[in-house]
Amino acid sequence: MASEALKEIRRIEAEAGKRILEASEEAERLEAAATEKAVQIEKEMVEKAELEAKRKAEEARKEAEKEAERIIKEAEKEVSAIRRQIEENLEEAVKAVLNAVLVG
Amino acid sequence: MSEQVEVRKFEETPIEERLERIRKKIMDDANREAQRILEEARKRVEKVIEEAEKRAERKASEILRKEVEAAEREKRKVIAEAKLKARQMVTVAKEEGIKRVLEEAKRRLEELVTSKDYGRILEKIIERGAIAIGGGELEVVLPKEHANIELNLEKIASEVSEKTGVKTTLEKSGETIYATGGAIIRRKDRSLLINNTFESILEREEKDIRVKIAKILFAS
Numbered sequence: 001m002a003s004e005a006l007k008e009i010r011r012i013e014a015e016a017g018k019r020i021l022e023a024s025e026e027a028e029r030l031e032a033a034a035t036e037k038a039v040q041i042e043k044e045m046v047e048k049a050e051l052e053a054k055r056k057a058e059e060a061r062k063e064a065e066k067e068a069e070r071i072i073k074e075a076e077k078e079v080s081a082i083r084r085q086i087e088e089n090l091e092e093a094v095k096a097v098l099n100a101v102l103v104g
Numbered sequence: 105m106s107e108q109v110e111v112r113k114f115e116e117t118p119i120e121e122r123l124e125r126i127r128k129k130i131m132d133d134a135n136r137e138a139q140r141i142l143e144e145a146r147k148r149v150e151k152v153i154e155e156a157e158k159r160a161e162r163k164a165s166e167i168l169r170k171e172v173e174a175a176e177r178e179k180r181k182v183i184a185e186a187k188l189k190a191r192q193m194v195t196v197a198k199e200e201g202i203k204r205v206l207e208e209a210k211r212r213l214e215e216l217v218t219s220k221d222y223g224r225i226l227e228k229i230i231e232r233g234a235i236a237i238g239g240g241e242l243e244v245v246l247p248k249e250h251a252n253i254e255l256n257l258e259k260i261a262s263e264v265s266e267k268t269g270v271k272t273t274l275e276k277s278g279e280t281i282y283a284t285g286g287a288i289i290r291r292k293d294r295s296l297l298i299n300n301t302f303e304s305i306l307e308r309e310e311k312d313i314r315v316k317i318a319k320i321l322f323a324s
Contacts, residue, residue, distance in 0.1 A: 005123055012127040016134030023138030027145030034149035038156030042163065049164030053171030060175035061182075068186035075190030079197040086201035086321055090208065093320040097209035098216075100313050101286075101305045102225055104232055 198322060205317045206306075210284070213302050217285040223253050226287065230274070231260045233289030233298040239270035245288040247301070248280040 117125075216222055226246075234242055242264075244257070257274040264272040281288060283301035290297035299308075306313065 005119060008123050009126060009130075012130050016130045019131070019134045020137050020141065023141040027141050030142075030145045030149050031152070034152040038152050041153065041156045042160040045157075045160035045164045046167065049167040050171075053168050053175075056168075056172050057175035057178075060172075060179045064179035064182035067179075068182050071183070071186040071190050072193075075193045078190075079193050082194065082197040082201065082322065086204065089321045089323075090201075090205060093205040093317045094208045094212065096316050096320055097205060097306075097313055098212060100309055100316065101209070101213065101302055102229065 198318065201321050202314055202317050205321070206313075210302075210306075214284055217250065222250075222285070223255060226250070226253060226285070227255055227260055229286050229300050230255070230257075230289055231263055233287065233300040234260065234264040234272060234274060235267050237289055237291065237296050237298050239264045239268035239272035241292040242272060242274050242289055243277040243292050244274060245277040245279050245281050245290065247283045247285065247287075250285070250287075251276070251280055 216225065230244055242261075244255075246253070255276070257276070261272045261274040264270075264274070277290075281301065283303055286301035286303075286305065288297060288299050288301065
């Protein structure tokens with residue numbers, strides 16, 4: 001009878017050991033999944049940031065192009081105005097040069 | 105209840121019941137241990153995720169900061185280049201205007217030397233040079249093409265004498281020069297010389313002339 005009881009206790013202990021082993025395995029699985037998830041989280045956030053950065057860079061590039069275009073257009077207007085001034089004042093300026101050479 | 109009483113009671117209990125109590129105790133302990141293991145694992149999982157999120161946030165914000173800075177630098181560069189180009193466009197346009205005036209003036213000076221009025225103008229240029237030199241015994245060196253232009257040098261000399269207070273004589277030099285117009289006026293002993301050829305005046309006065317042109321052309 002005592003031997004039967006001992007056997008039963010060994011069986012129960014084995015069952016308990018199995019339970020603990022299962023828990024340890026489950027813990028390992030959880031941690032492995034977490035490590036994988038952590039890698040995934042990092043990858044996704046970095047990708048998202050890269051996309052956002054690309055979008056902002058493109059935005060800045062467009063703004064710069066627009067501003068550069070505006071500056072050049074302004075300069076073109078100024079050049080046209082200068083050319084008009086040259087036409088209007090050419091004669092007076094030529095006379096001033098002639099005066100400087102001939103009269104001093 | 106004392107421990108001895110407990111033991112006695114246990115020994116009096118039937119074997120099946122005793123085994124059941126042992127089984128329950130072992131399994132309860134095992135379950136608690138399993139629970140503890142899982143609980144700790146869950147805590148480690150939470151920490152791993154939390155740390156990963158923080159690390160990812162740092163990385164993301166660093167990427168964003170660097171890229172935005174680079175984009176801003178590029179933007180400033182593009183705008184600076186456009187401003188420089190704009191300034192160059194304006195400068196080139198103004199320079200073209202000044203150059204055009206100078207070219208037109210040179211063209212008219214070339215025309216002027218063939219006109220009938222040129223003799224009188226040349227006399228004034230000579231007089232101006234002679235006064236600047238301070239009078240005295242002077243000679244005039246003319247371009248080869250103008251060597252035969254009739255000039256009233258005596259009259260000029262008299263004017264110069266009067267204006268400088270120095271008795272002045274003027275005569276044409278046998279030498280000639282290459283120039284569009286104007287003349288070189290020099291002392292006969294060659295100790296002093298005024299180069300009043302058109303080219304020389306334009307070169308000498310270039311800076312002032314350019315300023316005058318710019319003021320007239322672009323004043324408004």
